[in-house]
Amino acid sequence: MKQMSHLDHTPSTPGKFKMDKSAYPYHGGRLRWHSSLAKLTFWSFVFIGVIFIFFYRSPSSSSSRFHSDPSRRSLRTSSWGGPAWEKKVRTSARIRSRNGFSVLVTGAAGFVGTHVSSALKRRGDGVLGLDNFNDYYDPTLKRARQALLERAGVFIVEGDINDAALLKKLFEVVPFTHVMHLAAQAGVRYAMQNPGSYVHSNIAGFVSLLEVCKEATPQPAIVWASSSSVYGLNTKVPFSEKDRTDQPASLYAATKKAGEEIAHTYNHIYGLSLTGLRFFTVYGPWGRPDMAYFFFTKDILNGKSIPIFEGENHGTVARDFTYIDDIVKGCLGALDTAQKSTGSGGKKKGPAQLRVFNLGNTSPIPVTNLVTILERLLKVKAKRNVMKLPRNGDVQFTHANISLAHRELGYKPTTNLQTGLKKFVRWYLNYYSAAGKKADAR
Numbered sequence: 001m002k003q004m005s006h007l008d009h010t011p012s013t014p015g016k017f018k019m020d021k022s023a024y025p026y027h028g029g030r031l032r033w034h035s036s037l038a039k040l041t042f043w044s045f046v047f048i049g050v051i052f053i054f055f056y057r058s059p060s061s062s063s064s065r066f067h068s069d070p071s072r073r074s075l076r077t078s079s080w081g082g083p084a085w086e087k088k089v090r091t092s093a094r095i096r097s098r099n100g101f102s103v104l105v106t107g108a109a110g111f112v113g114t115h116v117s118s119a120l121k122r123r124g125d126g127v128l129g130l131d132n133f134n135d136y137y138d139p140t141l142k143r144a145r146q147a148l149l150e151r152a153g154v155f156i157v158e159g160d161i162n163d164a165a166l167l168k169k170l171f172e173v174v175p176f177t178h179v180m181h182l183a184a185q186a187g188v189r190y191a192m193q194n195p196g197s198y199v200h201s202n203i204a205g206f207v208s209l210l211e212v213c214k215e216a217t218p219q220p221a222i223v224w225a226s227s228s229s230v231y232g233l234n235t236k237v238p239f240s241e242k243d244r245t246d247q248p249a250s251l252y253a254a255t256k257k258a259g260e261e262i263a264h265t266y267n268h269i270y271g272l273s274l275t276g277l278r279f280f281t282v283y284g285p286w287g288r289p290d291m292a293y294f295f296f297t298k299d300i301l302n303g304k305s306i307p308i309f310e311g312e313n314h315g316t317v318a319r320d321f322t323y324i325d326d327i328v329k330g331c332l333g334a335l336d337t338a339q340k341s342t343g344s345g346g347k348k349k350g351p352a353q354l355r356v357f358n359l360g361n362t363s364p365i366p367v368t369n370l371v372t373i374l375e376r377l378l379k380v381k382a383k384r385n386v387m388k389l390p391r392n393g394d395v396q397f398t399h400a401n402i403s404l405a406h407r408e409l410g411y412k413p414t415t416n417l418q419t420g421l422k423k424f425v426r427w428y429l430n431y432y433s434a435a436g437k438k439a440d441a442r
């Protein structure tokens, strides 16, 4: 709006010029014409200067451009900046242990983001969260996670990874040693409804973050969330990092695969240290209400029928469900073994680390078994509506080979589905009964 008002003033200056022109007839001499032209040039420079300063000084300018993007569903305009805000940022990111890290966690109000942030904080690392609190699923749950982190001393900045001015400011205030990049548009099937949001967050947002990281001094090491879905139509099991990932079955998977290629580019050109983690259907307390185990729980309790997918000829649909605490250990292992980025001033100074790891559980469980476990834990019989796996991006089977993560990160999952779901159900019942909250799943 401010820009418009500047622009609205534009005619007044040439108007003066016109007046000058009419006061002095054209044949009145070149000199006067030249002096008017000089005035116009002068005022034009002043005007352009004002516009320039406005754009570069105002953080809200970038966020207002960003807010015009229809694929975003962030609920409120982010406001940031100022001494009090900077103090909160600095305090949250302050390292409290010897050889600790200062980590920027994007997507900190998300499921994995919350767990990783609190684990880092517990061991004495400095943690600053960033989240846009969009309404892809019930934002009340994200706010509750935020409150949990606040109590642990983690401040979450409200903003989007596409807001380059905000990211730059964060790096100005804190020289982050690491970035744990978990902000993303998740969910396999939703990609058919809102493809733009996947491109916006998983591709444009990732590039925006990497652009700022590559310019930062020192450059941080980056660990980020890829997905088991990159294996797509690959039929060789268990999935190993060496297997083909060029047949994604969903746009979601394609954007995660694109992220892996983009990571390669930034590593190659700028010397950024990058580690991608392929998560396998992560579940647990504080989980995502759009995921099957979560809304199955809600629907079973409400006596609603649940759609259970099956493959051709009643083929089993199965997932290598992985418990959140195991995933957190994998994330911390990745951060701990991440080598420093090698670039500075936006230039590569030497080869840097580039890694991809599977973080799965290594034991695929049919979705029907998941439902049976939930029935037992909830003591309610599910109304099963078995149906053909729709052509909506789902794959029939996932199974991780985790030997690389085991060797390099010391990753060793220890929670089976029965135990993990028990912990989830306990949390679910507590969380939704405590405040009389309604599980607004999807």
Ligand SMILES: O=C(O)[C@H]1O[C@H](OP(=O)(O)OP(=O)(O)OC[C@H]2O[C@@H](n3ccc(=O)[nH]c3=O)[C@H](O)[C@@H]2O)[C@H](O)[C@@H](O)[C@@H]1O
Pocket: 186, 187, 188, 226, 227, 228, 229, 230, 279, 280, 281, 282, 290, 291, 292, 293, 307, 308, 309, 317, 318, 319, 367, 394, 396
């Ligand atoms: O690990 C991954 O790569 C992915 O895991 C999950 O994706 P997905 O495995 O599809 O998880 P759910 O949506 O919870 O589905 C779990 C299983 O339940 C099945 N399902 C899902 C929904 C439904 O109505 N019925 C049903 O039988 C799915 O086919 C799938 O086999 C996450 O949603 C993704 O963000 C993540 O990247």
